[in-house]
Amino acid sequence: MPHRIQLTRSHTVFEGGESAIASWRAEYRRCHWVKWPGLIEPSLLALLQEKISSARFFDKTNVDVGDESRMKPEPTSAVLEFLTNDNVLFDVVRAITGCGPVGCFRGRVYRLLPNTGQMSDWHPDLSEGRMATLSINLSAEPYQGGILQFRENGGPNIVSQVANTGAGDGVLFNIAEGLEHRVTPLTGTVPRTAYAGWFLREPQFASLLRKRLEEAHATS
């Protein structure tokens, strides 16, 4: 059975059972990351990419990390939030990383533009109850550069790296005491667009969604 996890319009597909978890867990421990090809189902990805192509972005500085272009809130980001806040995905992440119960995934769509100095410099990401990071490549074309790299805090050596250039692919990666990561600047002409964020202990997404539904019902 193939090892696969995929977010579709109706549910999260997980194939491979314990074998997949064991393989991904070993890779995560060895490399600090695990890649999930085709995490977003292709026809859904195409719809998302179409929406993102006409979305508005604004410049955002992440203190001590770097600059990025961030997508303004719109239905596309709500859909990505809805898809990634999924109990099947949460269970898989917990089994791989050994983290505690996941309350929610909080992410944003952002873009790194080539030849602008935009990048994500070395940082640990350890704050606000973050337990692991997920980055999903939403770029419409393959980009160059933009490699995710890991090092021990302040150390000179890259201990691991991964290029997440496949459309719709996801990379789950480790944030831990003593570990830093960065995304290198782009070297070509194609921007890198991603949905990235963190699995958090709290709040509980189901509670947030219930509140939104009540608000929507109250105003309908």
Next chain:
Amino acid sequence: MSHIQISDDIVYRELDGSIVTLSLATGEYVELDLVGTRIWQLIEQDGRQSSVREGLLASFDIDEDTCDQELNAFLATLLDKGLIKVGT
């Protein structure tokens, strides 16, 4: 209506036994009630309206006239909200 499909730009998940939909076009959430969730599941299985009707009759203790009225009204609402599309 003869063949019903869930719209391409709709994503959905189950929450506490109910289907919750989210539109990629509008960002609007919709939560379906018990009967609506069953109809949605039947559409997923086989989008022919006749099959949905049969499934609904088998799932709930309702007569055919009530079933037809409620199903047609519900499908019209789903269509109005862009949650489904229909073909022949």
